[in-house]
Every structure is written in structure tokens, then in C-alpha cells.
Amino acid sequence: MNRYDRQIRLPEIGREGQEKLLTSSVLCVGAGGLGSPALLYLAAAGVGRIGIIDFDRVDESNLQRQILYSNAAVGQLKATQSADRLSALNPAIQIDAYNEELNAESAARLFPVYDIILDGTDNFEAKFLINDAAVKYGKTWIYGAIQGFDGQASVFNYKGGPCYRCLYPEKPSQPVMNCAEAGVIGAVAGIVGVTQALQAIQIIAGHPSFEILSGRLWRVDTRTMHTQILNIQKNRACVICSREPNAIVPQYASPVCGAVSEISVRRVKNKVNYVLIDVREQEEWDKGSIKGAILWPLSKIIAGHMPESYRGEEIILHCQKGKRSMQAVDILRAHGFADVKSLSGGYEAWLEDAQ
């Protein structure tokens, strides 16, 4: 207990709170900018069992904010690397590494095992899935998000409180950029990730003086350091938390507004059952193409010829760099293709990833 002496001294934690921490479990979805600081503090505080689910590998451009990883970890699996780091920090706790993507299947398998789910993801789709699954399996989850210099955090599905879909029933129709696209300072991710870890610790310790961020959205503008807390009402007609758990089908986002326009190479390579369509022109295709892709040039789409035989399937479009395929996504959606995305970075990103 010497390890935890400084927090046990706090009357709000004490020996009782420490025992609760040691017998509790947290699953962190994503070991990136939010997950890194959150996981370090949860492990240091002695949360007895910590799960990490992440399918990604460490990239050099992650190191600026993903403080779990050393330079030597570049190219390695995040789940494994972070588990090693956390075990080195605190060998007395159990760390489970899941090198896989969060989807309805993995959520069904993993969520019931843990007490609390901590969101370390950077996109709406994953947050919707976490929310739906958390409500279905009766788990509180701790939300965090950053956009530029703005950060926010909240706690959903806590003791009958609102869920994320009470706040956002559908995905915003405007595409929202993630960190990789919009840019971020690591310290801002740190503020939010640490706030999430603190919420988890407070929920577990359960002292009455802790006012958990349930029904409240905490926001900080780190340019001015102004913070505010907005109240979130529980929506009695919420599409998720007003339903019977058995009736909830966790999904990434409603297909109606499911306007995630881009998908990463890594994510596509972890996928099965999709149609990959190359929207470049014939002469580009002749110089090289992705195995299994189908050629359907943008010029043909613009001329009004849609890939009708793939209607209803999950379609991923790609071009050379990812720009023309975005245009093609818009056109296909306008023609009623519901599930269509653009491969981020296009053919060049695909080749780069293979190396």
C-alpha cells in the first residue's frame, strides 16, 4: 500500500476507496491521445484490472501526444505496447491487451467484463458504438473529445443519467475532422484524458463529495482557459436509452446521417465484406491498382453511370490521393447509396501502408 500512500491519505479516498480501486476494472477504447494519459493515471492509481482495445500501430506522428509510447515503439501494436508500459509502471495490476477494432461483436464480448468504459476514440462513429453498447450492457462510460484547443468530457449512462444519444441523437451531418486531419496539441489531449481518468477514479471511490459529470458536459477552451459546464437533459424518447437493452443494436452511427466521409487504410485493411471501387481513370488503373478493387472511373459517375450492382453493400471508394473519391462519395450518396466512404489518402496511402 506504500505505492498508494499519497492518495490513501485523502479522506475522500482512504483505505476503503483504495480497496475499491484495486477490485475495479476499466476498459479503455483506444490507446491514443486521450487513452495515453488516462491509462497511465489509472494504472498508477491502482485500478485492479485495465483493458486496452486498439487495432492500430504506433506512428511517429502519434508521439507528440500519445505519451504511452517511446520512439522505439514506432511500428509496434499500440495495445501490446501500452500493456507493456503499464505493467512496467504497476506490476501488481492486471492488464489485458486486445489488438482488435471495437465493433458490435467485440463490444458484446468485452463490455460486460469491465465496470467502466473509458472513451479514447477520436470520431463520432466509435462514440456512438460505445454509447449504444454501454447502455445495452449497463455500463457507465466516460466521454472525452478534443477539437483544436477545445476539450470536453462527460459521463454517460451513470445511475440512470442521460446517454450520448440524448445529447446527439444522430451524427452531425457536417463532416467533423479528427486529430490527424485537424491538428492538436498533445497537452490539450492530456487535459481531457486526465479528466476522464479522474472521473473514473471518483466514480469507483464513490465519495459523496464527488459530483460526477453525469448530465453535465464539461468544456474548456485552452486558448483562454475558460471552462463551462452545460447541463444535458435525459431524453425520455431517446433512441437508445429509452429502449429495453435487448432491443438495442449497437452501431457506429445511424445510416441516415452516417456521413463519415473518410476511412483510413488501416481500418479498411481490418475489414471484411466491403466493395472497393477505384474511381481513377483507365490509364491510372493500368499503371497499378489495389488487388480486389473494381475500376469505376469518376468520369463515368459524373456522366450518371452508378455502380448499381453494388447498391446496398458497404462501398469504399479510392482514387490516387483521396480527393476525387470524396467527390464520388457525394455523388453516390446523392443517388441514394447509403453506405459509401472514401479511402483517406487514396492509392498512395495504401501503398505506403504496405511498406
Ligand SMILES: [Zn+2]
Ligand atoms: Zn439517451
